[in-house]
Amino acid sequence: MSSNTTVRPPPPPSEASGSDFARLSRKIxxxxxxxRRPGYYALRTTAVAGLYVSGWAAVALIGDSWWTLAVAAFLAVVFGQVALLAHDAAHRQVFRRRRASEVSGRIAGAGIGMGYGWWQDKHTRHHANPNHEELDPDLDPDLLVWSQDQARAAKGLPRLIGRWQAFLFFPLLTLEGFNLHVSSVKALANRSLKHRTLDGVLLFAHFVLYLTVLLWLLPPGMAIAFLAVHQCVFGVYLGSLFAPNHKGMPILTGEDRPDFLRRQVLTSRNVRGGRLTDIALGGLNHQIEHHLFPSMPSPNLRRARTIVRRHCQELGVDYVETGLIASYRLALASLHRAGAPLRHTRVPI
Known part of the structure; x- marks a missing residue:
């Protein structure tokens, strides 16, 4: 080779090269x-922490009055907002480094009585295979059935409840807060769970502090009523955050493994709305964008929506977006269809 030969670097990838997702990723x-959006998350964390402290201060000030139950409902919503912050931290939307993300996520999880390690493992598996009947832990038929195949194989409570699960769905969500705590504690027996000792200490510290504060500030009867209202409203809020996202969308089975872009887009649903919807749902109303780019800070998802929707239109990939009420209607209709085999059989429970 001549010493005068010039070696040119390879040209940058053209907009048309690479996979469908790679091309979208370059646009994003x-x-x-x-x-990162450090200013946004500093403001949001400060606001949620302030509401958290204010809620408990209000319990101390109001004391033995039925108005305390209104504070319980208020704190339930605040707990939901803390859960959303833990979600963003787990996805490294807040901090780029793993350690900072885990520390902040564990602090948020401890604040609401959630085992961070258990939830992160479960949620990671959900993101890898959303709405896959065998691989997505969110489709485990532990109480409800999500497909007619699950209904035919159901036994015990799922078989009993599955017949009319669409009508029972929102009443059952009142138990979701308790289920979060119970599942977090049960997961501590899993030896493969990382940092399970730390998670256990944080969990039981939360339970002890929570109950001590209630019994110290309120008479026993009022404390029980507060706990019931707080945890039931918290459960309904949690379930209402996640139900619109995938329920009623196509369910994958067996070897159904579309490419990454289609796997995420076709199994997810966006919810239309303005800034208040973004705040109430923590950005999860932009579920398609979140699943495609899970580390994207939630305030950026709204801007990403326009790019992703146009890209999907160019590819001929269905991009589903509905209003909030319509999303619940679709989720309930899907649950009703899934339970159909149980309404048409009298096989013993």
Missing amino acids: TAAGLLG
Whole structure:
């Protein structure tokens, strides 16, 4: 080779090269939507922490009055907002480094009585295979059945409840807060769970502090009523955050493994709305964008929506978006269809 030969670097990838997701990813990166938003998260964390402290201060000030139950409902919503902050931290939306993300996520989880390690493991598996009947832990038929195949194989409570589960769905959500705590404690027996000792200490510290504060500030009867209202409203809020996202969307089975972009888009549903919807649902109303770019800070998801929707239209990939009430209607209709085999059989429970 001549010493005068010039070696040129390879040209940058063209907009048309690479997989469908790679091309979308370049558009999102060029728009600067994957960068951290420290100012936003500092403000949001401060606001939620302030509401958390204010709620408990109000319990102390109001004391033995039925108005305390209104504070319990208020704190239930605040707990939901703390859960959303833990979700964002787990996805490294807040901090880029793993350690900072885990520390902040564990603090948020401890604040609401959630085992961070258990939830992170479960949620990671959900993101890898959303709405896959065998691989998505959110489709485990532990109480409800999500498909007619699960209904035919159901036994015990799922078989009993599954017949009319669409009508029972929102009443059952009142138990979701308790289920979060119970599942977190049960997961401590899993030896493969990382940092389970730390998770156990934080969990039981939360339970002891929570009950001590209630019994110290309120008479026993009022404390029980507060706990019931607080945990039931918290459960309904949690379930209402996640139900619109995938329920009623296509369920994958067996070897159904579309490419990454289609696996995430076709199994997810967006919810239309303004800034208040973004706040109430923590950005999870932009579920398609969140599943495609889970580390994208939640305030950037709204801007990403336009790019993702146009890209899907160019590919001919269905991009589903509905209103909030319509999303619940679709989820309930799906639950009713899934339970159909149980309404048409008298096989013993």
